[in-house]
Amino acid sequence: MAEPKNDDFLDDIEAAEAEELASEIEEIDDQALELDSLRAERDELKDRFMRALADAENARKRGDKARREAEQYGGSKLARDLLPVFDNMKRAVESASDEQKEVSAALIEGVELTMRALLDVFGKHGVRVVSPEVGDRFDPQVHEAMFEAPVPGTKAGDIIQVSAEGFMLHDRLLRPAQVGVSSTPG
Numbered sequence: 001m002a003e004p005k006n007d008d009f010l011d012d013i014e015a016a017e018a019e020e021l022a023s024e025i026e027e028i029d030d031q032a033l034e035l036d037s038l039r040a041e042r043d044e045l046k047d048r049f050m051r052a053l054a055d056a057e058n059a060r061k062r063g064d065k066a067r068r069e070a071e072q073y074g075g076s077k078l079a080r081d082l083l084p085v086f087d088n089m090k091r092a093v094e095s096a097s098d099e100q101k102e103v104s105a106a107l108i109e110g111v112e113l114t115m116r117a118l119l120d121v122f123g124k125h126g127v128r129v130v131s132p133e134v135g136d137r138f139d140p141q142v143h144e145a146m147f148e149a150p151v152p153g154t155k156a157g158d159i160i161q162v163s164a165e166g167f168m169l170h171d172r173l174l175r176p177a178q179v180g181v182s183s184t185p186g
Helices: 002-073 076-095 098-103 105-124
Strands: 127-130 143-149 159-164 166-169 172-175 177-182
Touching: 076 105, 076 166, 076 172, 098 105, 105 127, 143 159
Parallel strands: 143 177
Antiparallel strands: 127 166, 159 177, 166 172
16 A cells, blocks of 8 residues: 555646646747747837938938038039129120220229139139130020021021120029020021
8 A cells, every 4th residue: 555655746746746747838938939929029119220220321322412402502502602793793794885995994994803803703613604706506404495596507506696694603593695596497
């Protein structure tokens, strides 16, 4: 009779060990699930972080570009407002007759010097003159056709008159050159 007690005792120990082992396995499974959940959360947070970092870098680049454009083109409104001043001074010098130029030489020279100074300031800030010549081809990117007229000895699209010079601000058109264009068929 002593043997059955031993077997029961061993069975109880094995059952207890099996229960403990099952509990440990269940705990390990729970920890594995929690670890998988934490890894997924980490990956999601890492992805969000990388996207936020990329967004910040893109915002920095946009800001740099906007700053550069503001530096380059920020004065375009002022420059555009000064173009008629240049045009008027040029017309004043061109309209003076030879007799008036002799009588008012100092005045004419002063206006010419002022025009040169204005052009120097324009050049310093990236504004340059677009001066088409009679006979050049009309380019709608930098010229504005004020009229068309048939002129013998020209081809359609040739510039036949320049009414006003154009201006560029760096690589942007500030004002197109105003020209007359031949409409003579080729």
